[in-house]
Amino acid sequence: AQSVTQLDSHVSVSEGTPVLLRCNYSSSYSPSLFWYVQHPNKGLQLLLKYTSAATLVKGINGFEAEFKKSETSFHLTKPSAHMSDAAEYFCVVSDLLGRLYFGRGTQLTVWP
């Protein structure tokens, strides 16, 4: 069975400081992992995906994530937060049929 656990329901950072959103996964096989972002009243947008290629994955808007098999983690990072990054972030694992299993989400607040 596939599942993800997002370790923080809320994260607050100041603009210009690093962002770290934590995610641990469970999968019966080599996983496909994703991070999606949802801005208020907007649809889900893919930030980045890992599908067994390079373990450090770069996404849009300066985000990246590192797949660590030994830790079963797929944490999302960004060196410097921007006000426009305020949104809800979902860590997601896919099964072999493409069905997505979402974490409960992390609400990111960015203070000026």
Next chain:
Amino acid sequence: GAGVSQSPSNKVTEKGKDVELRCDPISGHTALYWYRQSLGQGLEFLIYFQGNSAPDKSGLPSDRFSAERTGGSVSTLTIQRTQQEDSAVYLCASSLSVDRGYEQYFGPGTRLTVT
């Protein structure tokens, strides 16, 4: 190009009524998924269609829920005899194929409120 569209954007219905939610996937995408986003359950898979194959209904919460996809394109999710716990945002996504490596593109969702 055009993304995934859903209609209506908002739907308020009385308990016990039937509702139909529509999804127009991206042209050429053979896979179509329905998800539900609710406060209590978060985001959960409901059903998917791949081409002309029988749909995978394993995520549907009850037999009041059904979905069809006509001509391999537009899909309709139907909820019969709506209950208050059906209140949620219903999201549709499409992708080039079912394979897990393909990105799913999400529509804006339909917010269903059952009163």
